[in-house]
Amino acid sequence: MRAVDLIQKKKEGKCHTKEEIDFLIDNYMKGNIEDYQMSAWLMAVCFQGLNDQETAYLTQSFINSGDILDFSSISQNIADKHSTGGVGDKVTLVLIPILAQLGVYTAKLSGRGLGFTGGTIDKLESIPNFKVELTNEEFFNQIKDIKVAISSQSPNLTPADGKIYALRDVTATVDNKSLICASVVSKKIASGANSVVLDVKFGSGAFLKTPNEAKELGELMIKTGKLLNKKIDVVISSMEQPLGLCVGNSLEVIEAIEFLKGNYQKDLYDITLELATKTLLNFNIASNHIEAKNMIDSVINDKSALEKLRQIIIHQKGNPDVINDYSLFKIGKNKIEIKANSDGFIKTLDALDVAHSAKLLGAGRDKKTDNINYGAGIKLHKKIGSKVKQNETVMELYFDKIEEIKLNDAIKIAKSSFEISKELVLEPALIFKG
Numbered sequence: 001m002r003a004v005d006l007i008q009k010k011k012e013g014k015c016h017t018k019e020e021i022d023f024l025i026d027n028y029m030k031g032n033i034e035d036y037q038m039s040a041w042l043m044a045v046c047f048q049g050l051n052d053q054e055t056a057y058l059t060q061s062f063i064n065s066g067d068i069l070d071f072s073s074i075s076q077n078i079a080d081k082h083s084t085g086g087v088g089d090k091v092t093l094v095l096i097p098i099l100a101q102l103g104v105y106t107a108k109l110s111g112r113g114l115g116f117t118g119g120t121i122d123k124l125e126s127i128p129n130f131k132v133e134l135t136n137e138e139f140f141n142q143i144k145d146i147k148v149a150i151s152s153q154s155p156n157l158t159p160a161d162g163k164i165y166a167l168r169d170v171t172a173t174v175d176n177k178s179l180i181c182a183s184v185v186s187k188k189i190a191s192g193a194n195s196v197v198l199d200v201k202f203g204s205g206a207f208l209k210t211p212n213e214a215k216e217l218g219e220l221m222i223k224t225g226k227l228l229n230k231k232i233d234v235v236i237s238s239m240e241q242p243l244g245l246c247v248g249n250s251l252e253v254i255e256a257i258e259f260l261k262g263n264y265q266k267d268l269y270d271i272t273l274e275l276a277t278k279t280l281l282n283f284n285i286a287s288n289h290i291e292a293k294n295m296i297d298s299v300i301n302d303k304s305a306l307e308k309l310r311q312i313i314i315h316q317k318g319n320p321d322v323i324n325d326y327s328l329f330k331i332g333k334n335k336i337e338i339k340a341n342s343d344g345f346i347k348t349l350d351a352l353d354v355a356h357s358a359k360l361l362g363a364g365r366d367k368k369t370d371n372i373n374y375g376a377g378i379k380l381h382k383k384i385g386s387k388v389k390q391n392e393t394v395m396e397l398y399f400d401k402i403e404e405i406k407l408n409d410a411i412k413i414a415k416s417s418f419e420i421s422k423e424l425v426l427e428p429a430l431i432f433k434g
Contacts, residue, residue, distance in 0.1 A: 079279050081197050085207060091268070093252070101305045101308040110151070153191075196231070249374040277292040338414045339390075349417060349418045353413050360413070380395045388420060
């Protein structure tokens with residue numbers, strides 16, 4: 001078997017066997033297949049595609065390339081959640097404590113954000129002294145002790161995906177749905193989960209731009225899970241505007257804490273409810289949607305989910321006083337208010353523009369090695385459908401010392417991120433049911 005023959009085979013649109021895909025991945029990891037050969041194969045995949053079975057073979061090959069976590073001695077039911085990425089997406093910070101408090105063992109491995117805003121790990125690092133890098137043993141023991149742990153991903157999990165993703169990033173082969181599916185699903189399965197709920201986002205602030213694209217990817221992920229004997233559920237949600245009110249690391253953690261105190265935005269509650277309900281039904285903890293909602297509301301109202309977040313912070317060496325003392329967070333020392341230039345209703349609030357502005361303020365990075373300003377970000381006062389008066393604040397920009405040109409660009413982009421209509425604007429649907 002030779003790499004060049006497999007490249008030719010896929011270029012001609014023919015299907016690979018499991019052995020052929022295993023050969024490609026295994027030999028690429030051993031250095032027997034060069035980057036340029038793997039790049040050629042990836043490009044052939046982008047043009048010719050992989051069928052469902054090939055996608056499952058690739059996913060399994062990624063899983064087999066490294067460690068596979070096993071929590072079966074703790075529970076036969078281990079949950080995980082993943083989002084394809086969005087603006088202001090702090091769902092993990094509220095969902096995971098809720099699920100753990102309701103008896104769901106949850107192993108959550110998260111990443112750092114690239115592009116515009118920080119990822120879950122960056123958000124958690126805004127909590128003073130919070131330890132995001134847990135060893136496999138620490139991860140296992142914490143799940144055993146309090147049912148939940150959130151850690152940065154080990155480089156020993158799906159290393160083939162990591163190596164190939166770096167190649168995809170520089171060869172314009174990122175956007176193939178089978179490659180995306182294999183990357184996401186392999187990491188979730190290797191991290192020990194046997195029930196995964198995926199939030200696949202679409203819109204201006206998401207990788208996928210239309211609900212149909214998101215639906216196609218979601219269906220492929222579900223099929224791949226079935227072929228690998230894993231339960232995968234998918235929620236399709238809009239990212240046309242930021243989720244919740246805050247964009248930026250410290251600001252988003254504070255918003256998550258407020259959520260668990262019962263003070264939440266409807267959109268953030270709705271997506272959390274949808275994801276949590278699917279998990280509770282999968283594990284037979286709730287028998288129907290109404291029961292699940294009542295259980296979720298109960299642990300928010302009695303503050304027990306907030307207490308679970310406090311336990312997570314304590315176990316991972318963070319300062320639990322942040323729960324009640326927000327001054328312990330670093331928040332940008334400077335604030336600029338962006339105001340409405342007329343009366344009316346917010347017609348559009350472009351998530352990508354808000355994210356771009358937040359990044360210029362210091363909330364995001366281009367490379368994993370870039371520094372991030374945990375206190376930089378944007379706090380929204382209005383969302384799509386909100387009534388607004390002239391000179392009323394639409395959003396606040398938080399920042400520390402940055403270059404004047406970046407600040408001016410951030411202000412300009414923030415001002416252009418929303419549009420005001422004289423006509424009544426209805427709140428857009430968040431979850432796509434098509």
